[in-house]
Amino acid sequence: MKSKPGDHPVTKDANNQEAALAAHPFEQFPVAVFTCDKEGKLDYANTRFRALWKNPPQKADKNFLEEFIEFNPTQATSQITATSPLKLSLDQQIPLENRKIILKTSNHPVFLISSQLIYEEDNSFSGASFSLVPLPDAQDDGINQAILSAIVESSDDAIISKDLQGYITSWNKGAERIFKYSEEEVIGKHITMLIPDTRQADESLILETIKKGERVDHFETIRLDKKAQEIPLSISVSPIKNSRGEIIGASKVARDISDRYKSEERQARLSAIVESSDDAIISKDFNGMITSWNLGACKVFGYKEKEVLGKHITILIPEERLKEEELIISKIRKGERIQHFETYRCTKDSKKIPVSLSISPIKDSHGNIIGASKIVRNIQARKDAEDRIMTYSKKLEILNSIGMDISQNLDVESVLQKVTDAATKISGAEFGAFFYNTENEAGESMMLYTLSGAPKEAFEDLGMPRHTEIFKPTFANHKVIRSADITTDKRYGKNAPYLGMPSGHLPLVSYMAVPVISKSGTSIGGLIFGHTKKGVFTLEHEITVKNIASQAAIALDNSRLFERVKALNEKKDEFIALASHELKTPLTTVKGYLQVLEKRIEEPMSKLFLGKSLNQVNKLNTLVEDLLNMSRIEAGKLEFRYEAFDLKDMLQEISETFVYSTGQHELITDLGDTKVMVKADAPRIEQAVLNLLSNAIKYSPLAENVYLKLAMEGGKAIVSVRDEGIGLTPYQQKQVFSRFYRAESTKGINGLGLGLYLTKQIIDAHKGELSVKSEVGKGSEFSFSLPILD
Amino acid sequence: MSHEIMKKIYLVEDDYNLRELICYLLTDHDYEVEAFANATSFKERISGLDIDPDLILMDIMLPDGNGVELCRAIKADDKTSSIPVILMSAHADPSITQNSGAIDFIAKPFDVDQFYSRLNKYLN
Known part of the structure; x- marks a missing residue:
């Protein structure tokens, strides 16, 4: 469109430059203005234009347009043509209207440039005047645009644009990578191809928002790739407006958050575990200030999270255990863990509870220890158990x-x-x-x-x-x-x-x-x-x-x-003691008179009869004495008086003075030649030997010999009395030392069954051993041992 | 047997028959005997004046006392402590006479010869 000369307040005064400059009608114009001749040489630049430059371009600089101005680089920089569009407009005598340019000053300001062609009075074309209106910063400049394009292409995020109907209009490399579709496969396709069935509603929502001119920020959702794999994405969608500000579509930045998703999932899982744990899980910094507090901690200690965050950990420690904390901190500083440390801690209501502590250092990404995490298990139940x-x-x-x-x-x-x-x-x-x-x-x-x-x-x-x-x-x-x-x-x-x-x-x-x-x-x-x-x-x-x-x-x-039995038993023993005493008194009288008589009577038959009577009195006395001794043993009243004597001597004497009740037996002794010194109660040992000898005679009615032997064996004296009598069965051998025991086969042989019992008590009291070897029909051998004196 | 001066023996024995036998045995050997049937009468006698036994022969189990204790009392009294005492018992355990101060012990029933030899031992 050619402008008419009268419409423009532009004059040409080449000859009086200085004056013209000062007087130039554009000089104080608030907009940067310059004029060029038809060759593109700078003819005039006003103050405002000159102020844009550190070293303002010189008048008549013919390369000025190429060197100082870059033309509307809306696309990539590579698209700047060799010939400046400004030059072109001069050459072609076409005025510019609101074209974007960038001045090659240090800060690359962007202007909208418009030109008016200047004609001489002869209507010949002489140049053009250019006015530069600065573009506000908010509107992208060309270089940013270029950078943006580059970013879009190199972005890891999918950057997609779509029209308001949802058809895809652009598709970057990131989108290819994330969704596996190439640009050709998707341009013109509907965006819903990327949306899982369950989330189709997302799209209409997004579109609604976009149509209102609003952005959708960091909307996390799932989209499908070419292989129908679900991809977790964070989507930000912005409306695209045309130059008139009408919304014509949407740009969408989709970030693959599967990694983040995974780590978030892990995080979430971890925090779910932490939260659901019955153990108290607490972290604290190095100063001992509590930095986290889970539900378990609420349960264990009774404090709510907000009550303890930022409080010192010592609120949980009983006064007498404050030293523990120092120890714990010193271990944690060394990077050591503390496991299952059993101690006591205080709850909110000042109750002491037994706990097991596990404490680990918390490290930052550089591996520096910045605090400690603490797992506290209430072991009250365990302790109780x-x-x-x-x-x-x-x-x-x-x-x-x-x-x-x-x-x-x-x-x-x-x-x-x-x-x-x-x-x-x-x-x-x-x-x-x-x-x-x-x-x-x-x-x-x-x-x-x-x-x-x-x-x-x-x-x-x-x-x-x-x-x-x-x-x-x-x-x-x-x-x-x-x-x-x-x-x-x-x-x-x-x-x-x-x-x-x-x-x-x-x-x-x-x-x-x-x-x-x-x-x-x-x-x-x-x-x-x-x-x-x-x-x-x-x-x-x-x-x-x-x-x-x-x-x-x-x-x-x-x-x-x-007690009743014992009382009866005691009564019985008492009775026996009394009875035997009572029996002995008349016996004493009888014996005394018989002995007196024996001395007075000379007639042989009477003397013989008296002798027999005395014999029976003595026997009766022995029986009474046995009973008495037994009751004494039962009552624990039998006392022993130990003295050292020669056992061989004693046996020798017994063998010489032993009065045979039958007269048919001969006592055969084998006592050796050496003294055998023992420490024992001599009368009781004598009683034991006599008991054994009288038994041997009594139970061998058909035999002629009984044997008395003394031997040394294993540092002990062994006295044995052997008969060739009726003998004992193995069962009888076991019973024979019991009180009142008399073998069935001994009926017709008199006795109380106390002799062997008393003998055993006597030998036992001397720490000796009484034993029996016997065979029915062949005879018995009773032996006792006594410890000898060194 | 004859003695220039008859030795005198106090006999304490509660059993009548035995007391009679012992009295016979003692007088038969020319001892003078004064017999007591119980502790009470003996104690009465011994606490009085004019006591001159050369020996006391005493049963231990008495209905109203104990020979061992009586013996201790005799030995504790200056007036009687020099008189030898022989205890007798049917409990043939001489240990019961320990610390009684008795000079000897005769177990019942006794052998008459041994009975005499014991007495002679302390009276001649």
Whole structure:
């Protein structure tokens, strides 16, 4: 479009340049203006234009247009043509209208350039005037555009544009890489080809947003690649506007976030684990300030996250354990871990709980330790379980020891003391007592028998409890009473004169009374436990003590029976002692008179008869003596007086003085030539030998010889008495040393069955050994050993 | 047998028959005997004046006392401590006479010859 000269306030005054310049109508124009001749030589530049340059272009510079101005580089720089479009417009005499240019100044400002052709008065073309209107920064300049294009192409992100109908209009290399489609495959196709069925709704939403001129930022979704693989993407979509500002499409930047997705997933999983953990997971920095706090930590410590973040870790540490923290920090600083460290920590309500700590250093990306992560496990339950096991095994131990004592011990008092002690220990009572249910004439009294945890004097002055409202159920009705606080029991304090515990009574709050019931169903008594604190006794205690009580009942039944038997036995021994004494007195008289008579009578037959009578008196005395000795042994009253003597001497004497009751036997001795010194009770050893000799004779009625032998064997003296008599069966050999045992085959042979029993007791008391070798019909050999003196 | 001066023996024995036998045995050997059937009468006698036994022969088990204790009392009293005491018992355990101060012990039933030899040992 050619402009008419009159329309333009442009004049030409080449001859008076200086003046013209100053007077040029454009000189103070607010817009940069310059004029060129038709060759493109700079003719005039106004102040504003010149100000754009450090070294303003010189007038008549004919390369000015090429060297100073770059033409509208909307595409890549490579597209700048060799011939400047400004020059071209001059050559072709076509004015420019709002074309973008970049000035080759240091900061590459962008202008919109317009030109007007200048004609001479003869209408000949003489040049053009150019006005430059600066473009605001917000609008991209050419170079940025170029850079952007380059970025778009080189971006790892998919950058796609689409029209408002959703048809793809551009597709960069990144899109090719992510979606595996080439540009040709997708241009003109609908964007929904990339969208999974389940997310088709996304697209209409995005389009709605775009149509409103709004952006969609970092919208995370899933798209499909060519192989229909799902790709997690973060999408940002911006509207594309034409020059009139109308929205004509959308540009879409899609970033593949599968890596991030994966690590996020891991992170999420980790944090889910951290959050769902029952353990407290806490991190702290080097100053000990808490930097994270999971749900488990809330549960374990009772603090909410916001209550502790930024607080010092020592709020969780009991005062006496503050030193631990120093130790932990010093280990963490060295990069060491701490595993399963068992200690105590404080909860919000100042409760101490047993915990197991595992602490690891936290390192930054350079490997520097910046803090510590701490896993805290509440091991209360475990501790409780351990304690329970401990308690159980202790109880078991106590119960076992009770069982042992009961089975080994038949003494009522010591059994009851053990039972009382054990039950007191197990029930956790401060004191426990066993009361015997001994009825007086009024039929209502219990006797304190054993006491544990308090001195007996504590009850001595109080008198015995009676069948009060509190006691009666246990002692009369076989009922357990267990009370957390007996003083609040409705049965308490009902009985005069004390109306409760008498003054001076041990203060008792927790109370438990368990009856001890005999097999026969009668109440033997009751175990009563007390504690000065409330609520000490549990159902578990009750059950355990009931078990003990039933064991105790059995033990007491046994003990009572045993005591009765023992009493009878003692009576019997007492009787034997008395009887033998009583027997001996007339025997003494008989023997005395017979001996007096024997001396006075000369007539041979009478003398013989008297001798026989005396013999029988002596025998009778021996029997009585045996009985007496046996009762002494049973009563543990047989005493021994040890003295050193020569056993060979003694046996020699016995063999010489032994009076044969039959006269048919000959005693054959083999006693050796050397002395055999022993330390023993000589009369009792003599009694033992005589017992064996008289037995040998008694049980070999058809034999002629009995043998007495002394030998040394293994540092011991062995005395053997052998007969050739009726002998003993193996069973009889086992029984032969029992009290009152007489072999069946010995009927018709007199004796009490005490001789061998007493002999064995005597030899045992000397730490010797009495044994028998025997064969039925061939005879027996009884031997005893005695330790010899060196 | 004859003695220039008859030795005097106090006999304490509760059994009548045995007391009679021992009295016979002692007088038969020319000992003078004063016999007591129980501890009470003996204690009465010994605590009085005019006591002159050369020996006391005493049973241990007495209905109203114990020979061992009586013997200790005799030995504790200056007036009687020099009189030898022989204890007798049917419990043939001489250990019961330990620390009693008795000079000897005769187990019942005894052998008459041994009985005499014991007495002679302390009286001649």
